[in-house]
Each structure stands twice: as C-alpha cells, then as structure tokens.
Amino acid sequence: MGEQNKSFMNWIDKRFPVTENLERHLTKHPVPKKVNFFYIFGALLMVIFMVQVITGIWLMMFYTNTEEGAFASVEYIMRDVEYGWLMRYMHSTGASAFFFLMYFHMFRGLLYGSYQKPKELVWLFGCFLLFLLMAEGFLGYVLPWGQMSYWAANVILSLFGAIPVIGPDLQVWIQGDYVLSGATLSRFFALHVVVVPLLMIALVVFHIFALHEVGAGNPEGVDIEKHRDENGMPLDGAPFHPYKTFSALPAIGIFFVIFFAIVFFAPEGGGYFLEKPNFEEADFLKTPEHIAPVWYYAPFYSILRAITFGIPFLGITSKFLGFIIFAASIAILFVVPWLDRSKVQSIRYKGIYSKIGMILFAASFITLGYLGTKPVNELRTLIAQISTLFYFLPLLLMPIYTKYEKTLEVPDRL
Amino acid sequence: MIRGLIFLLLTFFSGKLLPAGESECGSLESCLEYKADVHDLYSLQRGLGVYMNYCSSCHSLQYLRWNRLQRDLDIPETILQDDLILNPEIKSSDYMIFGLNEGDSTAWLGASAPDLTLRTRVRGESWVYTYLKSFYEDASRPLGSNNLVLQGSSMPNVLASIQGNQQLSDKGFLVKVSEGSLTDEQFDNSMKDLVNFLAYAAEPIRRDREKNGIFVILFFVIFTAVMWLLNREYSKDIK
Numbered sequence: 001m002g003e004q005n006k007s008f009m010n011w012i013d014k015r016f017p018v019t020e021n022l023e024r025h026l027t028k029h030p031v032p033k034k035v036n037f038f039y040i041f042g043a044l045l046m047v048i049f050m051v052q053v054i055t056g057i058w059l060m061m062f063y064t065n066t067e068e069g070a071f072a073s074v075e076y077i078m079r080d081v082e083y084g085w086l087m088r089y090m091h092s093t094g095a096s097a098f099f100f101l102m103y104f105h106m107f108r109g110l111l112y113g114s115y116q117k118p119k120e121l122v123w124l125f126g127c128f129l130l131f132l133l134m135a136e137g138f139l140g141y142v143l144p145w146g147q148m149s150y151w152a153a154n155v156i157l158s159l160f161g162a163i164p165v166i167g168p169d170l171q172v173w174i175q176g177d178y179v180l181s182g183a184t185l186s187r188f189f190a191l192h193v194v195v196v197p198l199l200m201i202a203l204v205v206f207h208i209f210a211l212h213e214v215g216a217g218n219p220e221g222v223d224i225e226k227h228r229d230e231n232g233m234p235l236d237g238a239p240f241h242p243y244k245t246f247s248a249l250p251a252i253g254i255f256f257v258i259f260f261a262i263v264f265f266a267p268e269g270g271g272y273f274l275e276k277p278n279f280e281e282a283d284f285l286k287t288p289e290h291i292a293p294v295w296y297y298a299p300f301y302s303i304l305r306a307i308t309f310g311i312p313f314l315g316i317t318s319k320f321l322g323f324i325i326f327a328a329s330i331a332i333l334f335v336v337p338w339l340d341r342s343k344v345q346s347i348r349y350k351g352i353y354s355k356i357g358m359i360l361f362a363a364s365f366i367t368l369g370y371l372g373t374k375p376v377n378e379l380r381t382l383i384a385q386i387s388t389l390f391y392f393l394p395l396l397l398m399p400i401y402t403k404y405e406k407t408l409e410v411p412d413r414l
Numbered sequence: 415m416i417r418g419l420i421f422l423l424l425t426f427f428s429g430k431l432l433p434a435g436e437s438e439c440g441s442l443e444s445c446l447e448y449k450a451d452v453h454d455l456y457s458l459q460r461g462l463g464v465y466m467n468y469c470s471s472c473h474s475l476q477y478l479r480w481n482r483l484q485r486d487l488d489i490p491e492t493i494l495q496d497d498l499i500l501n502p503e504i505k506s507s508d509y510m511i512f513g514l515n516e517g518d519s520t521a522w523l524g525a526s527a528p529d530l531t532l533r534t535r536v537r538g539e540s541w542v543y544t545y546l547k548s549f550y551e552d553a554s555r556p557l558g559s560n561n562l563v564l565q566g567s568s569m570p571n572v573l574a575s576i577q578g579n580q581q582l583s584d585k586g587f588l589v590k591v592s593e594g595s596l597t598d599e600q601f602d603n604s605m606k607d608l609v610n611f612l613a614y615a616a617e618p619i620r621r622d623r624e625k626n627g628i629f630v631i632l633f634f635v636i637f638t639a640v641m642w643l644l645n646r647e648y649s650k651d652i653k
Contacts, residue, residue: 033652075477075531078619085619238652246645253638257631264627268535279535279616 025212030237031244032218034414038112039219041105043248044255048098049204055091056193058084063143065189067182070145071281089267090259095137096273097259099296102130103365110336111358113221113345118214120337125207127334132200134297134330139192141294145185146278151291153188154180159304159326162319179284221345222414236414272373290375298372299365303329303391305376306368306384325388332395339395342402344410351405357394364390439544440563441586448543448606450534450613452621458487461611464604466498468572472519472527475510478615483510486618524556525568535616539609546605549573550580550588562588577601 013019023029062081064073077084106126109115115123142153157180161171176183215225224234233239268274272295277288293301307322316324342350347358364387371384439445451457462483484494484506494506516526534542545563549571552560559571562582578594596604614620 072477078617079477079479079482085617085623089623242648243652246641246648249641250638250645253634253641256634257638260627260630260634264623264630267623276536276538279532 025208026241026245027239028233029212029240030224030234031216031240032222032224032414033236033238033243034218034220035216036219037251038104038108039216040248040251041101041108043244044252045098045101045105046204047252047255048094048101049200051090052094052098053197055087055094056197058087059091060193063189065143065186067145067185070143070185074144086263089263092274093259093263093267093269095140096269096294096296097255098133099137102133103296106130106333107362110361111347112217112219113340113342113347114217115337116340116342116345117337119211119217122207122210122214123337124334125203125210127330129200129203129207130333131330132196132203134300136192136196136200137294137296139188139196142185142188143192144278145282146275147280147282147286147288148275148278148291150180150282150284151288152293153184155291157184159319159323162317162323164315164320167320217345218414219346219348220414221349221410222412224414227413292373292375295369295373298370299368299391300326300329300372302368302372302384303388305372306381306388308381308385329388329391332392336395336398339398340402341399342405342407344407346410349408349410350402351407353401353405357398357401360390361394364388438538438541439548440561440565442544442548442562445538445540445544445563446547448540448609450539450610452610452614453624454610455488457607457610458614459489460604461607461609461614462487462489462498464608465611468576469530469608470510470512472512472514472523473530474512475531475615476529477531478510478618479507480504480510481506482618486614486621523568523570527569530612530615532616534609534612539613542612543605543609546573546608547577547602548588549577550582551591552582573601576604 009019059077062073062077062084064070074088077088079085081087109123109126138153138156142149157171157175160174161167163170172178174184175181176187218224218236222236224236227235229235238244262269262273268276275292275294292298304322304326307325308318310316310318310321342354344350347354367387368384368391371380371387374380437444480494480499483489484491489498495502499506514527519526537545541563545561548562549559550562551558551571554560555566557568557570559574560582561567561569574594576594576596578590579592580588581591583589590598594601
C-alpha cells in the first residue's frame with residue numbers, strides 16, 4: 001500500500017509539484033517557536049475569509065439585486081430560506097469580525113515591525129487587502145438596501161463628487177445614474193461578489209507567498225535563520241505543519257465560541273453590527289436623523305468629519321480636504337516600511353518615543369472610532385481634530401525619532 | 415505597555431468628558447426600559463390578540479406569513495382560519511397584509527400607517543413600549559391626540575378605551591384623567607405582550623436561535639478543549 005502511494009505521488013509530482021510545495025509551504029516551512037497571541041490573527045483572518053465566502057455564496061443564491069426586490073429578499077432569506085438567517089447573521093457578524101481581526105493583525109505588524117526590510121511587500125499586500133476589505137464592506141453594506149445602506153452610500157459617493165473639476169461626472173459614472181439607484185445597487189452587487197473577492201484572493205496568495213519567502217517574524221525581532229541545526233531547520237524554528245497548524249486550532253475554537261455567541265445571542269451587536277435604521281427599506285425622500293457608519297469605518301469617518309475647514313485660496317472645499325485627509329489616513333499605512341528607520345524591529349527593543357508613538361496612535365484610532373459613531377457637536381469635533389493629529393503625528397515623525405532614539409540590544413536567540 | 419494603554423483609555427472614557435447622547439424617546443428624558451421576551455408562548459398569543467384587535471385595522475405585517483405564525487405560536491388550524499384570517503380567499507401561506515391601504519390612510523390620517531413587521535428592530539423594543547404608553551389628549555391635533563415620544567404623530571390614540579385618557583401636566587408629565595377598561599397593571603402587561611409579539615414578528619427565528627445557540631457554542635467549547643490537548647502533545651516535541 002505504502003509503495004503504491006509512493007509511486008502514485010511520484011507520478012503526480014513529475015507532472016505537478018505537489019510534494020515539493022507541501023514541503024515548502026507546510027511541512028518544512030520554518031516558523032518561530034515562540035510567538036505571542038498577536039500572531040494568531042493571520043490564521044483567524046483566513047478562517048473568517050472562508051466563512052465570508054461560503055456564507056456569501058449561499059446568500060447570493062437567494063438575494064435579489066434590484067431596487068424593488070433587495071430589501072424583501074433579505075427578509076425572505078431571514079424567514080423562508082432554511083438556515084438563511086444563520087448564513088445572513090454569520091455574514092454580517094463576519095464582516096465585523098473581519099475588520100476586528102484585521103485591525104489587530106495590522107497593529108501587531110506595527111508593534112513588532114513586521115513591515116521592515118525584507119518584509120516590505122508582505123506589508124504592502126496587506127495594506128492593499130485592508131483597502132479592498134474596506135471597499136468590499138462598503139459595497140456589501142449597500143446590498144440590503146435599508147435606510148442606512150442608502151444614505152451612508154450617498155455620503156461616501158458624494159465624496160467623489162467633491163473632487164474638483166471631474167468630481168460630479170465621476171460620481172455619476174460610479175453610480176451609473178444621476179442619483180444613487182437600482183443601477184448602483186446592481187453594479188455594487190457585481191463588484192461585491194465577483195471583482196473584489198477575486199482581487200482579495202489573489203492578494204492573499206501574494207501576501208502568503210511573500211511571507212513564506214522572507215519568513216515569519218516574532219515579537220523579539222530576532223532573525224531565526226542565523227542559527228540552524230544539521231538538517232537546516234532553524235534552532236528557534238519549527239515546521240509550520242503540524243506545530244503551527246495545531247497550535248492555531250484551539251485559537252480558532254475560541255474564536256468560534258465568541259463568534260457564535262454573537263451570531264446566536266446578539267447578532268445586531270447592540271446596533272453596531274446591524275444598525276437599526278437598516279431594518280427600514282431605503283427611502284430616497286426620507287433622510288435618517290443621524291447617519292452613522294458601521295463601527296469599522298468609524299475611525300476614518302471621524303477623520304473625514306473632523307476637517308471642518310478648506311483651503312479657500314486653492315479652491316479646496318472643506319469636504320474635499322476631508323476626503324484628502326481621509327484617503328491619506330489609509331495611504332500613510334502603505335509607506336510605513338519607509339518611515340521606520342529603526343535598527344530594531346520589535347517595540348520591545350525600540351526607544352521610548354516609539355512606545356509613546358504607538359500608544360498615541362492606538363488611542364487616537366480608538367477615540368476616532370468612538371466619535372465616528374456619535375452625532376457631531378463642537379466638543380466632539382475638537383477632540384476628533386486633536387485625535388486626527390495624533391493619528392498622523394506618530395507616523396509622520398517616525399523617520400526622525402526612530403533614527404535618533406536609543407534602542408536596546410536584540411538578543412541572538414529567541 | 416498594554417496595561418498602560420487600557421488605563422489611559424479607561425480614564426478617557428470614564429470621565430464625563432463627552433456629552434451624553436440625545437434621548438431616543440423624543441421629549442422624554444429616556445425611554446422606559448423594556449426587553450422583549452419571545453420565549454413566553456402565552457404572552458406572544460396574547461400579544462397577537464392585542465395586535466389583531468387594536469393594530470391590524472391599519473398596520474400590516476408584510477413579511478410574516480399566516481402559517482409561520484400558526485406554527486410558531488401553536489395556533490389551531492380552525493382558529494387561524496375562522497378567527498384570525500377571516501377572509502376565505504386568503505391562503506395560510508400568504509403574508510399578513512391587512513385592510514388600510516396607503517391612499518386611504520394618507521387621506522384620512524395624514525400619513526400612511528407603517529408596516530410593523532420590523533418596527534421593534536427599527537426603533538428598539540423600549541421605544542415601542544414607551545411609545546404605546548405615551549399617548550395623551552391634545553385638542554390642537556386633528557385627531558385629538560398626541561404622543562410624547564413622537565410629537566405630532568398621526569396615529570390616533572386607539573388604546574384610550576383600555577388605558578383611559580391621559581393629559582399633559584404643566585410640568586410635562588402624563589396624568590391620567592379617566593379610567594379605561596383595564597387597570598394600569600393589566601394595561602402594562604398587555605403592552606408588554608404586544609411588544610413581545612412584535613419582537614417575534616420582527617424576527618421569527620429569534621426563539622429558535624436563542625434556544626439552540628448554546629449547543630453550537632458548547633460544540634466549539636469541546637472542540638477547543640480537544641484541540642488544546644492535541645496541541646499540547648504536539649508542542650512537547652519542540653520544547
């Protein structure tokens with residue numbers, strides 16, 4: 001039997017390199033032995049991506065992508081489709097989980113320098129994935145065609161309209177109509193279920209290929225490749241499979257406990273995962289009293305709203321400037337690998353300025369997120385403006401403080 | 415460092431630095447808290463009774479089917495046909511769509527009567543409960559009644575006969591001026607039944623998911639435990 005299997009694999013391997021790739025990416029791929037809990041989010045992101053794809057396919061089977069039918073079809077899924085409610089709640093909770101995990105995954109990257117040479121491309125592909133995830137979430141949010149779907153989409157699409165000269169035409173081109181309508185809905189559906197997911201799958205593959213080329217990091221910022229045993233396996237490393245795959249499984253279990261606790265007992269997430277106004281069908285004559293983005297966009301939405309001033313002599317309105325700063329808040333993440341000039345990777349060995357910078361960055365991100373879900377008033381706008389400043393400052397000043405601050409000696413081994 | 419971060423955030427959010435959110439319940443400072451109980455079958459049945467008697471002449475439940483209602487609320491076939499559906503042309507698989515159409519409603523009351531299937535999810539259970547209890551006499555309104563939660567509401571006070579009439583005092587409180595057919599407690603309970611029923615209508619599966627969710631979670635708890643033990647064995651190799 002064993003002989004037969006071997007010759008079968010030989011036959012395959014001569015035509016398609018299965019064994020070679022399994023060894024390269026799983027059974028002989030070295031990963032650091034000791035990492036902390038921040039390193040589990042990548043695996044969880046893969047899991048939630050699969051959850052979204054599978055539940056999405058089932059939702060797509062019953063969803064109607066027309067202005068007249070969309071809202072009712074979601075209720076049809078919730079009531080008449082067997083386990084449709086489960087698919088829908090898993091998908092909506094999954095969206096929130098996706099962002100939650102993504103933010104932690106990226107914060108891990110910032111903390112432990114997972115973007116530093118030679119991991120720049122891993123980080124860049126990851127940033128593109130964040131961008132695509134944001135697009136995917138936005139497109140998907142429009143599909144149930146509730147009040148918040150409609151009006152939040154209006155707010156975001158009007159940003160394109162705020163671009164000087166080409167803005168209004170661009171907005172009409174994106175919408176496919178002079179107002180947000182069924183034409184917009186059906187193209188958003190196509191983008192949400194085909195275009196963006198395909199790009200995401202491609203980028204996930206790139207992200208992982210690049211990662212496997214340069215090797216996974218660790219919270220110490222130690223290069224495990226330096227010391228190897230006689231078989232070429234790093235002394236501080238272990239093969240990805242079975243050691244990392246099995247260490248991920250309990251974490252995946254815990255994740256699903258929390259995930260399904262939300263799906264079964266609080267699918268609306270207190271109005272943060274499924275917003276109340278979205279249980280009312282879109283009505284283009286009736287604007288909701290308070291348009292709030294879902295929590296995962298709130299930090300960026302807050303930045304957008306914090307810009308209450310324009311640059312009149314350049315003809316830049318406050319809305320357009322807000323759009324620029326909002327776009328910059330995401331774009332700046334792409335260039336982080338070139339902003340950090342530190343000799344060490346991990347926050348553990350970086351100097352005090354890096355530590356203060358990270359705290360300020362995280363605190364302002366959370367503050368902006370909190371403010372983004374609340375209606376504006378003067379005090380909140382002021383706090384949002386200060387927070388926006390402290391979101392950018394730690395990143396913008398990074399080239400200076402990381403170059404000059406005193407760092408600690410990184411140990412040789414994990 | 416993480417501990418420092420959490421401390422910083424706690425001090426920031428715990429201090430009353432940020433102004434409190436505006437009240438959801440109109441001119442009331444806050445809504446009367448009520449969390450619907452969809453597991454009390456008798457309450458849901460009573461709530462359906464209140465709905466059919468006081469709401470259904472104007473408000474439809476366009477996403478709820480008769481036979482779903484029958485199955486979930488354990489209603490005998492004959493009662494469904496003879497006492498609830500009434501019209502023999504309506505099949506039990508039809509949606510619960512009732513009399514008043516949009517045109518008539520707008521002509522007679524000034525606004526269309528909204529569909530109530532998803533109302534508790536749009537407004538929240540506490541809001542609906544508070545709204546039902548906050549009608550008062552107001553001679554300045556075309557139909558003689560107003561509501562503290564939704565000022566200028568076009569809905570007439572159809573509950574006056576059971577609740578009795580309320581008026582607005584100078585200080586802005588509701589004062590009862592005449593008795594209805596139910597005592598205060600009975601009326602309260604009826605409104606709770608009604609909100610329970612509406613919460614059921616908004617999400618019929620809620621009863622199932624809250625009942626069975628625990629098994630899914632238990633499965634993953636056991637899964638986690640087994641995987642943890644398995645991982646412990648594997649990780650011995652690389653210690």
